[in-house]
Amino acid sequence: MSLAAARPEPGPAEQAAAAALARIDALDGRVGAFTDVTAERALSAARALDAGANSGALAGVAFAVKNLFDVEGLPTRAGSRINRDRARATRDAALLTRMEAAGAILTGALNMGEYAYDFTGENIHDGPSRNPHDLTRMSGGSSGGSGAAVAAGLVDVALASDTNGSIRVPSALCGCFGLKPTYGRLTRAGTFPFVQSLDHLGPIARSTDLLARAYDAMQGPDAEDPATTTRAPEPAAPSLDAGFADLRIATLGGHFARGGEAECFEAVARAAACLGAEAVVEFPEAARARAAAYLITATEGAALHLERLRARPDEFDPAVRDRLIAGATIPSAYVAKAQRFRRWFAQEAARVFETVDILLAPSTPCRAPALGQKTFTLDGVTLPVRPNLGVYTQPISFIGLPVACAPIFLDEGLPLGVQIIAAPWREADALRVARALEAAGVAEFRKAKL
């Protein structure tokens, strides 16, 4: 920011970047979204834009990345204390590079739950990322800083990861649009993993237009991530306004229609009414799918962190450490069965998609809980908050389906979210449904008043 002031006649991009940095400086102390601000880098990139270096689809769009993305010059902390001892990254994560190639301007790295094993947005090392719509409430996790930064108007787009719901939960609780693409769609090269057989990356944004443009800019194969598809990019922006008349849209019943507060289903009903979606279909055994995802997460995550659990257990967030230690001890036969069940469930879902194109479901079972809240009562049952905010997201990411998240404000209170779920590789369909809801005013981004 001092550099901006030092230059006599900054161009429009530099002025915009300086304004974005000033807003972060003014507000983030209360929100806790950022862990690193890359001010010099942002201003330098903005000057290059002003000099005509880039007229890409994201020219001048301010963005930041969850701090499990490598940012050259920063240690990739992944929400942990332990990772701060790592060498500073010598290059950027692939998606960060692709965003910048399209003209977006990086302003920093964002707070997250430790090692992404979290749905709350709390972090014992860096403090919580707070919900900008109510600073006493959770932002949702694990990409809490990503949701909070967008909702607070600190960035236009935030990059995040989603293993079991970590894009969709903060998108819902903070009232943002989000996209968890198909498993394998976007390269994860240069990011710190959690559960590699479940990890996805994607954007959170204040509009479907930005979401689609960011998604399109990040598509493409990458030999450095073995899970990334070799399919050609399938841009979503060109069809964003194509409407939904050709899409068969239904609501998910069963597991996705119970166990939450009435208002989370009211949010889905509003979307369904707008879209004329009257049919209800079910994914069989969705609760079991969630259990399988839970099991694979606990065990594969534990295997990733095993040496750190041996050597430095006192430096973990206890809530993460204790789950990982438990996961490390689970007999492998259970896990192998879960990976076989995963194919069964994916086949069943594929059958459902023979008769529908889009499925609607709640993103979370309730609005944002209070920071520090350990339990909530849903449908008369008291449950721990931390794992159960993902009750509706976990079965979907388990089989890698693409999901666009639409924020729904039922009233003047906190937002909720609707998952718009498509068959694999049909992100563009999900995004145009999100766009239709946005155009109709049913889905809405409201910048938090801070």
Added chain:
Amino acid sequence: MADDAAALEAHLDAAAALLGLRVAPQWRASVLAHLGVTVTAARLVDAFPLEDEMEPAPIFAPIAPGGAA
């Protein structure tokens, strides 16, 4: 499941020793609680009948010489 308590404790002690993991006394109750929840999830999955031919679905692709990643 009440009988599980002793089994979970014995399992945790044995598995932690085998893996070289330390479980401090003040973490033990929390780790055991998570172990119980995770085993419950595992049993739910285990109870589901699958054909022997059902293939697992993690990610694997053969790597040819000179292939990346």
